Amino acid sequence: MSDTAYSNDRPDVLRQGGEGSASDFFELLKPRVMSLVIFTALVGIALAPGGIHPVIGFTALLCIAVGAGASGALNMWYDADIDAKMARTAKRPIPSGRVAPQEAAVFGSVLSVFSVMTMGVLVNWVAAALLAFTIFFYVAIYTMWLKRRTPQNIVIGGAAGAFPPMIGWAAVTGTVSLESIVLFAIIFMWTPPHFWALALFRSGDYEKVGVPMMPVVAGERETRRQIMIYSALLVPVTLLPGLMGFAGTLYTVATAVLGLGFLAFAFRVWRTAPGAAQDKAAKGLFAYSILYLFLIFSLLLAERLLGM
Template sequence: MSDTAFTENASSYADGGMGTAGDFFELLKPRVMSLVVFTALVGLVVAPGGINPVIGFTALLCIAVGAGASGALNMWYDADIDARMTRTRTRPVPSGRVTPQEAAVFGTVMAAGSVFVMGALVNWTAAALLAFTIFFYAVIYTMWLKRSTPQNIVIGGAAGAFPPMIAWAAVTGDVSLQSISLFLIIFMWTPPHFWALALCKSGDYEEVGVPMLPVVAGERETRRQIMLYSLLLVPVTLSPVALGFAGWLYAGATAGLGVVFLALAARLARCAPAPDGDKTAQHRAAMRLFGFSILYLFLIFSLLLVEKMAGIAPVFP
């Protein structure tokens, strides 16, 4: 985007506003929120002891609203770089449909409300974890890590890994090794998932000065790191079996899914750009891994849910 176009776009999001309900809903990053809510639902269901359905629904709603608040605060702070990236320039703030001030107030009110309701109606342990998650994503990741280190997505990925732990705490009132294992699955999944996409969008990140790994360390190192994290991820996905709250169905299916994940990561690792600089094959392999990674995480958590609902999960110790 030219400097003139950027200046015009920046002016529009500074002076715009009066967005529709759909624009404010877009601030919540609904596609991200859907995965957050699903992993939280699994944490709620597999946690020992059970929970009143109304309280459980309240906990999920608070997690969803808190995740949406994080997204709104992220879009408020990142409006300057969003306006210059092809993937994000049509978002509500850079496009001028919602002002930065509106996004900031909207996100702050939702964040405070979700934490208060979680504490008052569920328990304060879950509320404290939710508050920390919002703070971690909006402040630690968005305002600091994202623009300062190529490890931004590794450390910042913790924010997306907390929802099943928060839901577990909503049921039990505490944090356990079992809930930490759910956290670790998402935490280890995030780097290969996001870096696969970053390989295809590195030009955007370079243009706006965000030090994503492909920009700072190069594509070869990024492919190597994706392979390394994939090798670490697969055994972590089997930790629920070792900790006694997943059974044979989960173990077998997860192992099979892990083989597919590793095969796609290995294919990407070998898929360097052609001598003439053509990156078509690399981008194709990267997007194949990126697409499968979403299905992979969904199926892993679905297996935990299926075992629990079917009554074939091990009796919780």
């Protein structure tokens, strides 16, 4: 996206950009998303066999956080044209004119290189390679290619958000194991119902800017059906840590109960007709899905800390 093309739509942005505060640049990092990335990466580090020096572990988490933030900044740079037209994103630093697009691009690029190189030099190059691929996948594959071209953007692009626990595991072991792939799979399968629930009650925004989210392209009925299918596939995947022996009884039982709750929310969305009731059901699933993922990874971490 060129500055010229952008200025034709929002000339005020480029004139006002360049005076962003530290908080504006911090907002570019998508701190709420970053917090989930840090937490799931921490669980990957904690579950990995062997040990890691606390300073090295902290360095790995910092690199993962900075890499995730860099991805967010580059995403906001590339998507600034559509962010300006969507109610949910119009107040972000670039469309609101607080940060110029080229500043965000340089900021994100510098942080990307810094995070990957620091991870490689101070932790290990396997974790660094995974981090580099994650940034590339989120920015180039999801943001620049998939997001505006296919309703499967969330399904495929969700891989970017699923890598952090795998990177954390690799930071400790220098390898990718079946256990870390299962952690990846949990987040990967969780992403479609989570984001499609959001898309259901924000479909007008996506339609306005031409982003082919599932409700816009396939309709609300098909989106509700896909949410139910992916939810039914997600719950068994979350039980794999217990079946494989790297999680205990507490995790397995609690996760099964949480999974029933997830299925109940998804079923409500599936069976609700379009309108205000559907939006309410979708908002309920969206909110529960965030709590659900947090609790699943909290259980894994708690069992490891308690030696269970």
